[in-house]
Amino acid sequence: MEAFAVPGLPEFEAGDDIAHEIEAASDLRDGDVVCVASTVVSKVEGRTADLADYPAGPRAREIAARLEELTGDERDPRFAQAVLEESTDLVMDEPFLLTETRFGHVGVNAGIDRSNTGGAELLLLPRRPSESAERIRDGLDADVSVVVTDTSGRSFRHGQTGVAIGWAGIPASRDWRGETDRDGHELEVTVESVVDELAATANLVSGEGDDGTPAVVVRDWAFGDHEGSENLYRDVEGDFVRQALRGWRYDGD
Structure with a gap:
């Protein structure tokens, strides 16, 4: 696959049309994934x-x-x-x-x-990022998917990476459960968070700080013949790390 930043985009302000600016600055094709930084989405939405x-x-x-x-x-x-x-x-x-x-x-x-x-x-952050992604997608002529991205730290690791906070035209994840590995063992828990992986790919290309660019196109990537899911965030009942944190207190050491 190929990932490239959309060149020449302006400094976005409240009320600007993100889709129009991306359309004018790039030659989008059906099947592309357009990753847009949440910062510009927030700006145009007056957040x-x-x-x-x-x-x-x-x-x-x-x-x-x-x-x-x-x-x-x-x-x-x-x-x-x-x-x-x-x-x-x-x-x-x-x-x-x-x-x-x-x-x-x-x-x-x-x-x-x-x-x-x-x-x-x-x-x-945008109030409803997936709705923001849908509005951008509706404004583009090509049949694309849109992912709204943000940078986020991760438990147990140093540094930040791009993550998806909103998406449209693509499921959040693809489900490998029920398929087999190379040894013939059935996969029981593997659900791949494709929107996060696409967001991380975009973050590698878009950069950080004052060199950052707000939109990246991922081309020639396909979701594949898998079941999809819209579930990205764990329910509290099944999020054991969050449950443990609720009973934890910082001791200052």
């Missing part, structure tokens, strides 16, 4: 904010004071308030905030960004 928009409540002030005590760094309780308002579940509250967003993604600080914000203090 920018300032700290003044989040007067801190008692819980936010408590969290900020505790994090400041643990880290020695000054913490703004208004930022903690923004994280709380963008979350449905506070998985960890020390030594950093790990939360579940309203669309199911679990990440640090509800995915709120303080870089590449387009002049605002905060850039929030």
Whole structure:
């Protein structure tokens, strides 16, 4: 397969048409996968904010004071308030905030960004990224799939990688269960998160920092003859790591 950045895209602002700009800058083909950074999706959807928009409540002030005590760094309780308002579940509250967003993604600080914000203090994740992906897909002439990506840290590993937070025109995963390996053993648990793998591929090409490009096309990749699934985020009942974290407390060592 081939992956390449879409060249010459503008600095996106609220109300801009992402699909139109991608269409004008690239020769899309049926079957392509278009990966779009969540930062530009958030910008065009007006998901920018300032700290003044989040007067801190008692819980936010408590969290900020505790994090400041643990880290020695000054913490703004208004930022903690923004994280709380963008979350449905506070998985960890020390030594950093790990939360579940309203669309199911679990990440640090509800995915709120303080870089590449387009002049605002905060850039929030899209409210419903899969709906955002569908709107972009509907605006493109070619029959493509769209994945909205973000960068995310991973448990047990250093560094960040690209992950999918929204998708359209493609299942989230392909299910290998019931098929056999090269030794003839039946696969019982293998469900491949293809949208995450495509997002990671795009992240390799798009780059980071001020060299980053907001859209990547993956070409000549096929989902294959597999069952698909829309399940990407674990249910709490089956997420044993999250259950363990709920009973864990940071001791500062």
